[in-house]
Amino acid sequence: MKRHLVTTVVMVLFPVILQAQEHRHADAHEHGIVQLDIAIEDKTADIDLEAPAFNIYGFEHRPVSAADKAKQNAGLEKIRKNLTNLIQFQPDAGCSIRVGKLAWVLETAQGHNQGTQQGEHSVVQGEFKVTCKKSLPGTKLRLGFSRMFREFNLNKVRVQAVTADRQTSKDILNDEGEVQL
Numbered sequence: 482m483k484r485h486l487v488t489t490v491v492m493v494l495f496p497v498i499l500q501a502q503e504h505r506h507a508d509a510h511e512h513g514i515v516q517l518d519i520a521i522e523d524k525t526a527d528i529d530l531e532a533p534a535f536n537i538y539g540f541e542h543r544p545v546s547a548a549d550k551a552k553q554n555a556g557l558e559k560i561r562k563n564l565t566n567l568i569q570f571q572p573d574a575g576c577s578i579r580v581g582k583l584a585w586v587l588e589t590a591q592g593h594n595q596g597t598q599q600g601e602h603s604v605v606q607g608e609f610k611v612t613c614k615k616s617l618p619g620t621k622l623r624l625g626f627s628r629m630f631r632e633f634n635l636n637k638v639r640v641q642a643v644t645a646d647r648q649t650s651k652d653i654l655n656d657e658g659e660v661q662l
């Protein structure tokens with residue numbers, strides 16, 4: 482009887498867990514919000530960025546026209562060229578940021594269904610490598626995304642920073658305030 486109950490619970494819970502993950506994924510793509518995950522190890526850090534394409538270059542459908550492609554490239558270049566303005570480590574830490582990956586990825590709202598124009602969502606994903614002269618834990622981080630992408634209504638950066646002994650989550654609104662690493 483007991484074993485039967487356990488089996489039933491597992492069978493009932495499992496789809497719920499899957500659904501919750503899917504839902505969380507959908508939540509992550511909330512327009513206006515950039516997600517920044519920072520893994521810090523002493524003088525270096527790995528940063529993962531994910532932003533709704535809408536907030537970087539103004540649309541999320543697959544670019545077809547030359548004008549769309551130009552807008553998309555301009556958005557990605559804006560990130561590439563302004564990394565140290567977008568992600569500002571303390572000046573005295575002497576950090577440089579290198580782009581590992583920077584790309585847009587099409588996500589359809591209906592999973593694997595053929596996405597119609599309206600159902601298409603895209604995200605911009607980036608991976609950056611940070612190398613500093615000074616140890617990063619204990620320093621402060623400021624952000625410049627909202628200023629840089631104001632025309633596309635980017636107003637919030639959700640920062641998750643992890644060091645060897647500390648984990649910080651903070652929402653930065655309109656580039657105001659700082660994150661203690």
Ligand SMILES: [Zn+2]
Nearest residue numbers: 533541602603
């Ligand atoms: Zn979207």
